[in-house]
Amino acid sequence: MMNKILHLILSVILSVPLFAQEVKKERADKNYDKFAYIRATEIYEKLLKNGYESKDLYGKLGDAYYFNARYEQALPYYEKMFALEGEIAPEYYYRYAQCLRVGGQQQQADKAMETFYTRVGYPEERLKTVHKSLETLRDGTPRYVLNDAGINTDYADFGTGFYGSDNVLFASARDTGIFIKRTHKWNEMPFLKLYVATIDSTGRLTNPEKLKGEVNSRYHQTTAVVTKDGKTMYFTRNNYRNGKRRRSDDGTNYLKIYRATYSDGEWKNIENLSINSDDYSTAHPALSPDDKHLYFVSDRPGTIGNSDIFVTEILDDGNLGPVRNLGSNINTPGRETFPFVDENGILYFSSNGYDGLGGLDVYAVVKDPFGSEHIVNMGEPINSSGDDFSYVMRNDGKGFLSSNRGEKSGFDNIYSISQKEVIALHAKLCGTVVDSLTQEPLNGALVTLLDSDNKELSKVRTDDLGNFCVKVWPFSTYNLRAGKDEYQSSEKWISELKNEEERNVVIELVKDGIRVTTGDDLTEKMGLKPIYFDFDGSGIRKVSEIELGKVIEVMKAYPNVVIEVRSHTDSRGSNAYNMALSERRAKATVKYIIEKGGISPDRITGKGYGETRLVNSCADGVSCSEKEHQQNRRSEFILMKM
Secondary structure (H helix, E strand, C coil): CHHHHHHHHHHHHHHHHHHHHHHHHHHHHHHHHCCCHHHHHHHHHHHHHCCCCCHHHHHHHHHHHHCCCCHHHHHHHHHHHHHCCCCCCHHHHHHHHHHHHHCCCHHHHHHHHHHHHHHHCCCHHHHCCECHHHHECCCCCECEEEEECCCCCCCCEEEEEEECCCEEEEEECCCCCCCCCCECCCCCCECCEEEEEEECCCCCEEEEEECCECCCCCCCEEEEEECCCCCEEEEEEECEECCEECCCCCCCCCEEEEEEEEECCEEEEEEECCCCECCECEEEEEECCCCCEEEEEECCCCCCCCEEEEEEEECCCCCECCCEECCCCCCCCCEEEEEEECCCCCEEEEECCCCCCCCCEEEEEEECCCCCEEEEECCCCCCCCCCEEEEEECCCCEEEEEECCCCCCCCCEEEEEEECCCCCCCEEEEEEEEECCCCCECCCCEEEEEECCCCEEEEEECCCCCEEEEEECCCCCEEEEEECCCEECEEEEECCCCCCCEEEEEEEEEECCCCCCCCCEHHHHCCCCCCCCCCCCCCCCHHHHHHHHHHHHHHHHCCCCEEEEEECCCCCCCHHHHHHHHHHHHHHHHHHHHHHHCCCHHHEEEEECCCCCCCCCCCCCCCCCHHHHHCCCCEEEEEEEC
């Protein structure tokens, strides 16, 4: 009895620490689910110190750092998670790859991304992008120059948007109150507010001031865009309006895009938009150059990845049209965010779903000469091993970028950009089409450009000098096909072109029919089978009639052609006899062509050469097989005149 009681007491004592750890993990999971990552991290780390270990714990601890862009701190926890046995969700391969990439372990990152795309069934080749061409100009100098924008603090500063010609709107977590300092559970930082700053003559920012009016609330505000007339603003905010903070059914407070109007020097009349929902986030607005389309980011149902870019039309009455996902040509299973459309209509965005340089990279959507869109990585120094986002640029080459690169890694800062040259992705394929025999240029030849899958891209005709030029997309291979009436078509494979390359090629076209000149043997040129004769015979064999028919057709097609039939014998028999035999064979061949083909007698003659022109060594006194002797019993068709 005493042993049973002692065993029960020991069981209770041993189970208390384990139960306490389970309670702590449950409390940490609740904080995690509320996105309060800093507090969850503290609890998870204490559990590890107490020897509590699991794939779920390592994964969530890694996520707590990952979602705060602290990739280097997340990496070791993901590594430990992968070291334990058991199934791992596909998204962890993705997050692991991002952390490896930021840590400079590119090969391991590529392998993790390969696994991720395999697991989610996504075509890896779709993720290849171009960035080397954008890093430098042709003379090797940097295309972009980055500098600190001049208004950064020890808190988050990011999300610039042009506000008229001289000002910029941005979001900042700098102290938002003198007596009351509110912070967000996510990262223990002050809530983000919208500020306005002035662009000075050097392109840097000065005089930051909190935006006046009703835009800034008690909670987060960020990423604002203003219409060209300066009267309407679209901005991102927590789901908070009229003094109430709204949540989804599961208790999450999502982001929404609101609209405000400018009146009496302040932004007022905050309006909720129809594209919003309490059940998912809608954020980071951007406007088309004509202010008629609103681009934004969302994780709504139907999203391809963590977040996608969408667009909607702004109708004349201010209402919004149907929402359209930009599709898999742009959006990936990763995260697409912070869209911006420049004055020329080029869409820029940030993504970590492509094979980039770091976490979030900035990309441009560039159309090739054939109307297809290409995703182009902006390269260094725009992109780094950290997160790079909120890229905005004007036609004067001045712009801004947000990034957590450098010594303050983990803190978002604003950088001013000076662009020396606009994005220029182009190449040109030129050439000349000529006659292969005369090398004379052929005008009016049709040149068709095809891609590597043989899809037709464009057509152009050569000018009076036989020249042509077509604009092409660099970094691709092509097939050029040229053709012209009375000529055989010809194709030329074009290897990959470099950016800004202009390549010249020559395409030779052969006239339809046979390429011959005076003295040529049509038997050889046309690939005719030899016109053989029986031993001591001059009659046309049945098998030779087909070949003679080909000669007849050539003479009909080219009325000016004059031919001499040359007949030969083998070496057996006397020279005189063989000469006479060959004459009979020549006459028999000429007669056949005249009678069967209706060819004028003045266009064809015949001559016998006996055994004087043997094609092998079977001369008098040499032992040869019947097959070898037969090679000498032949007729030739020599072109005498065109």
